[in-house]
Amino acid sequence: NMAKAAVNAAEPAMTQDGHRIEVFANLGGGQGARDAVANGAEGCGLLRTEFLYMSRATPPGEDEQAAAYQAIADDLDGRPLVIRTLDIGGDKPASFVRFPKEDNPALGLRGVRLTLRRRDLLETQLRAILRVKSANPIQIMLPMVTSIDEVAAVREVLRSLEAGAGASRSLPLGIMVETPASAVTARALAPHVDFFSIGTNDLTQYALAMDRGNPQLAAQVDSFHPAVLNLIAMTAEAGAAHGKWVGVCGSMASHPLAAPVLAGMGVTELSATIRSVPVIKAVLRSVTMEDCRALAGTALEMESADAVRAHILSVWPHLR
Numbered sequence: 116n117m118a119k120a121a122v123n124a125a126e127p128a129m130t131q132d133g134h135r136i137e138v139f140a141n142l143g144g145g146q147g148a149r150d151a152v153a154n155g156a157e158g159c160g161l162l163r164t165e166f167l168y169m170s171r172a173t174p175p176g177e178d179e180q181a182a183a184y185q186a187i188a189d190d191l192d193g194r195p196l197v198i199r200t201l202d203i204g205g206d207k208p209a210s211f212v213r214f215p216k217e218d219n220p221a222l223g224l225r226g227v228r229l230t231l232r233r234r235d236l237l238e239t240q241l242r243a244i245l246r247v248k249s250a251n252p253i254q255i256m257l258p259m260v261t262s263i264d265e266v267a268a269v270r271e272v273l274r275s276l277e278a279g280a281g282a283s284r285s286l287p288l289g290i291m292v293e294t295p296a297s298a299v300t301a302r303a304l305a306p307h308v309d310f311f312s313i314g315t316n317d318l319t320q321y322a323l324a325m326d327r328g329n330p331q332l333a334a335q336v337d338s339f340h341p342a343v344l345n346l347i348a349m350t351a352e353a354g355a356a357h358g359k360w361v362g363v364c365g366s367m368a369s370h371p372l373a374a375p376v377l378a379g380m381g382v383t384e385l386s387a388t389i390r391s392v393p394v395i396k397a398v399l400r401s402v403t404m405e406d407c408r409a410l411a412g413t414a415l416e417m418e419s420a421d422a423v424r425a426h427i428l429s430v431w432p433h434l435r
């Protein structure tokens with residue numbers, strides 16, 4: 116029955132008991148936005164802007180970036196677009212930045228840590244984003260946040276650029292929750308952000324202390340580990356308590372078995388790969404939020420990722 120998903124791809128994903136979950140797509144290049152919409156994506160929950168910066172000797176300028184973001188916004192035809200600021204360093208090197216030699220690049224100068232030290236890169240990118248015209252305001256998302264200070268520092272830069280550009284209102288500024296620190300302190304961070312989007316790839320890597328790219332550990336770097344689920348639940352609760360939306364944009368959002376658990380924890384937006392959008396919508400339509408909530412509560416107490424998956428399949432055998 117999940118195979119018929121494509122038929123209803125354009126319809127929203129509503130649970131059997133009437134709770135809507137937004138299903139967005141992740142984009143990482145100029146080509147995907149039309150494809151995403153054709154597959155039923157209701158917006159873009161993560162634009163990985165690194166594609167503009169890779170394999171070149173100098174970073175893209177403001178005009179080039181503005182044109183690239185505008186083309187994507189146009190292809191999304193007014194649907195929400197979350198643009199992540201440059202996330203290089205760690206597993207995402209860039210040739211035009213001279214990184215210091217680091218013994219542990221995954222724990223090094225990367226994400227927002229890097230762009231706060233390279234204000235030129237940050238400001239050029241924010242200026243470009245501020246030029247994009249879209250029916251829905253563009254939302255800005257910061258990668259690898261660990262502290263309120265980082266959010267405050269970027270907000271200050273954003274505010275001054277907006278004032279300089281004569282903007283009438285400020286763009287929403289949210290963060291990726293992909294470090295254990297940000298999940299554990301989500302309650303403190305929530306008043307300072309407009310949304311949370313959980314990056315389960317890095318969150319799993321850092322919670323389990325297992326390299327996401329190490330083939331020897333691939334089977335164990337598992338987002339269904341109850342440690343990761345508890346970090347997700349803390350984030351979702353903190354967002355809800357402060358009226359901020361909480362999404363998931365890591366690869367867990369593309370996993371059919373994960374969708375009901377995440378929804379049950381209070382996640383209201385899933386940003387998946389383009390090709391998995393129809394099946395994620397179909398899964399959500401096949402369950403009740405009441406069951407999702409009960410299942411999420413149980414999953415948090417379970418002893419292993421395998422036990423969590425087995426439990427999900429026992430509640431919903433049709434997901435097999």
Ligand code: PEP
Pocket residue numbers: 161163202293313314315316317318364365366
């Ligand atoms: C993540 O870490 O889950 C994420 C969505 O970002 P990326 O995979 O680009 O690091």
Ligand code: MG
Pocket residue numbers: 258293314316317
């Ligand atoms: Mg990440």
